[in-house]
Amino acid sequence: MKNIVIFGAPGAGKGTQSDCIVEHFGLTHVSTGDLLRKEIADQTELGKRIKSIMDAGQLVSDDIVVEMIDKAIANDTKGMLFDGFPRTVAQAETLDKLLAKHGRELTCMVQLEVPKDELMHRLLERAKIQGRADDNEATINNRLQEYNNKTKPVADYYAKQGKQVVIDGLGKIEDISKRILDQLEKR
Numbered sequence: 001m002k003n004i005v006i007f008g009a010p011g012a013g014k015g016t017q018s019d020c021i022v023e024h025f026g027l028t029h030v031s032t033g034d035l036l037r038k039e040i041a042d043q044t045e046l047g048k049r050i051k052s053i054m055d056a057g058q059l060v061s062d063d064i065v066v067e068m069i070d071k072a073i074a075n076d077t078k079g080m081l082f083d084g085f086p087r088t089v090a091q092a093e094t095l096d097k098l099l100a101k102h103g104r105e106l107t108c109m110v111q112l113e114v115p116k117d118e119l120m121h122r123l124l125e126r127a128k129i130q131g132r133a134d135d136n137e138a139t140i141n142n143r144l145q146e147y148n149n150k151t152k153p154v155a156d157y158y159a160k161q162g163k164q165v166v167i168d169g170l171g172k173i174e175d176i177s178k179r180i181l182d183q184l185e186k187r
Helices: 014-025 032-041 045-055 062-075 089-101 116-130 137-151 153-160 173-185
Strands: 003-007 028-031 080-083 108-113 164-168
Touching: 003 014, 003 153, 014 028, 014 080, 014 108, 014 173, 028 032, 028 062, 032 045, 032 062, 032 080, 062 080, 062 089, 089 153, 108 153, 108 173, 116 137, 137 153, 153 164, 164 173
Parallel strands: 003 080, 003 108, 028 080, 108 164
Antiparallel strands: none
């Protein structure tokens, strides 16, 4: 049973490539972004708090995210693809503990590498197409800075465990997917 983290800056293609990986291996897709947006759409009290945090381009607290992830692991029987979690080294350590608690371990972390100018272009295009309020130029710059400061160290954490798989995130979607699947078949 594979348990995979897909990793990369906002706009790197995590959501697109997640669909391919989930379909190929029959995994449960755990997207914290989707879980958080569902709370917002349902207009729960938690959703209102989350919305103000996300609209400012900041990261939602670990407590909120960890609670959602633990529940997802407990209910899964197929293996999982984590999309948008972990975002900090503390969350990565917590994910290891949560997986162990449920008798599992992480197979690997797939890291999509995309240059900043391409990330900005992709996110601004996505904002036009999807009308996402969290994708405007100022917020994107803030999110990329947050990623570099807080999230990028997660790659080092997994590299030290020998679980980091770096993938070039430029090119046709199908070509990127093939590069990812070729690497995951080896694990």
